[in-house]
Amino acid sequence: xxxxxxxxxxxxxxxxxxxxxxxxxxxxxxxxxxxxxxxxxxxxxxxxxxxxxxxxxxxxxxxxxxxxxxxxxxxxxxxxxx
Numbered sequence: 001x002x003x004x005x006x007x008x009x010x011x012x013x014x015x016x017x018x019x020x021x022x023x024x025x026x027x028x029x030x031x032x033x034x035x036x037x038x039x040x041x042x043x044x045x046x047x048x049x050x051x052x053x054x055x056x057x058x059x060x061x062x063x064x065x066x067x068x069x070x071x072x073x074x075x076x077x078x079x080x081x082x
Contacts, residue, residue, distance in 0.1 A: 003066070008059045020063060022056045032060045 003009075010024045020029040027049060035045050036057070046052055 006059050006063050006066070008056050009063050022052065022060065025051060027052065029060045029063055032057055033064055036061070 008023050009020050009029060010022070011018055011020060012024060015021055015024060016026055016028050021027060022029065022032070032045065032052075036042075042054065042057055045057065046054065
């Protein structure tokens with residue numbers, strides 16, 4: 001998966017100080033992830049944020065998993081220190 005495949009996750013320095021948001025709205029990905037982490041049902045999230053769609057929540061989770069991969073590129077790091 002690449003960041004390009006997450007077409008609903010947007011970044012704009014003029015919206016929420018550049019945080020990852022959903023489709024350019026003032027709904028940060030971190031808010032949705034926090035709600036999910038605290039066991040808020042998806043249906044309740046969709047009710048409270050009527051502009052959201054189920055796919056938006058799915059892409060929030062994909063984005064979080066992409067960030068958590070912890071990939072280290074040793075060759076790039078070595079080159080930076082030379």
